[in-house]
Amino acid sequence: MTLGGGCVIDPGELIASSRKLLDGKPSEADMRRAVSAAYCALFHHRSMHFSAILIRPAPTAFTRAWLPVYRYPDHGPAKQRCMETAKHGFPVAFVRYALIFADLQQRRIDADYNPVLAVTQQDAEAAISTSEQTMALFDAERPDHQRAFVLFLCLRPKSR
Numbered sequence: 001m002t003l004g005g006g007c008v009i010d011p012g013e014l015i016a017s018s019r020k021l022l023d024g025k026p027s028e029a030d031m032r033r034a035v036s037a038a039y040c041a042l043f044h045h046r047s048m049h050f051s052a053i054l055i056r057p058a059p060t061a062f063t064r065a066w067l068p069v070y071r072y073p074d075h076g077p078a079k080q081r082c083m084e085t086a087k088h089g090f091p092v093a094f095v096r097y098a099l100i101f102a103d104l105q106q107r108r109i110d111a112d113y114n115p116v117l118a119v120t121q122q123d124a125e126a127a128i129s130t131s132e133q134t135m136a137l138f139d140a141e142r143p144d145h146q147r148a149f150v151l152f153l154c155l156r157p158k159s160r
Contacts, residue, residue: 008070014041018128022032022121023098030067032111034124038131039108042101044076045135047071053147072157079105093137094149099132101153113159 018037021030049072082098090098107127110117138146 001134003075009040009043009044011045011048014038014044015128015132018124022124026121026124028119031119031124035111035119035127036108038124038127039104042104042131042134045138046101046150046153049138049146049150053150068143077156078102078153085149085152088152090149091141091145092150093141094145097134097138097149098153101129104131 014037018034018041021034026034034058047070051066052136054069079102082102085098088096104127107123111119138149141149
């Protein structure tokens with residue numbers, strides 16, 4: 001999808017890119033980047049759904065309004081919201097999604113910022129497969145449930 005001379009980040013392309021990093025004999029940096037890209041695919045998948053809920057039609061029609069909406073979901077509060085999913089009555093598939101999201105986020109943080117962590121090719125392959133399966137799990141759910149779940153994850157509760 002083209003947007004103002006650039007492209008919307010496609011989660012499927014991030015998955016494909018992370019797999020390419022593992023071709024041949026990947027370096028430690030390649031394996032770390034693959035783990036990071038696997039999480040980013042899941043993050044952008046959620047951001048795409050969030051922005052599609054709030055602004056339609058395609059972002060090219062409302063680029064200035066769409067971009068801040070797409071960028072609104074934040075990595076920081078995401079983990080906390082994920083950990084609260086089970087107590088809000090979401091279907092098991094979404095609770096599983098939330099736990100996996102939080103886990104992949106931590107793996108991404110470790111891969112990007114922990115210089116003594118040894119990331120193996122198996123670790124990277126597992127992160128990629130997990131991300132891809134989690135997006136498929138989400139996509140298999142009812143659209144109205146998807147919307148409720150994405151809004152829950154992305155909107156910050158009002159502080160009182």
